Amino acid sequence: MRAFVGLPLPDDALHALERLQEGIPVGRIVPGENLHLTLAFLDDQPEAALQALHEALSQIRVPPLALDIRGLDLFGGRSPRILFAAVCPDPILSRLRDQVRRAAERAEIDLSRERFRPHITLARFGRDMPEHQARRLGGFLQAHGDFSLTDVLVERMALYRSTLTPDGARYDLLADYPLEAGEGR
Secondary structure (H helix, E strand, C coil): CEEEEEEECCHHHHHHHHHHHCCCCCCEECCHHHCEEEEEEEEECCHHHHHHHHHHHCCCCCCCEEEEEEEEEEECCCCCCEEEEEECCCHHHHHHHHHHHHHHHHCCCCCCCCCCCCEEEEEECCCCCCHHHHHHHHHHHHHHCCCEEEEEEECEEEEEEEEEECCEEEEEEEEEEECCCCCCC
């Protein structure tokens, strides 16, 4: 089963991001119900591994997060693939991600070694964006690149199944974990 661990966003942040998305002139917009911050992409995993991960995730204790979302950016360099809202680095967020990675290791799930750049994907683009679309996207970034939301309170993390469809990915909640201070791994 294809899965990931992420942070669902509160409704007020979702509404603000959806309003921003209304102006994105090109690409495939990520549906509002799919907006999240990924902590760990798990790829395809057997159910036994996901059950072991669920048990390990249930033991994680970190306090709720107050995220700051500041600015828009692109992944993909000269051939952009993703437009995202950048999430400012935060020590509690980094600690949570590290604990999720350790939980995956205990569940014998191998994760890719990549630098953590917290973000919320807003739109995806096909290969070789035509020049006229690149100009339109550039105009959008100039007008909205300073987008920000501060103190976005995130009170839970979740384990999701990701099902690929011709219309894009569909995410289904498998388990929900409240963020709360206390002893944990």
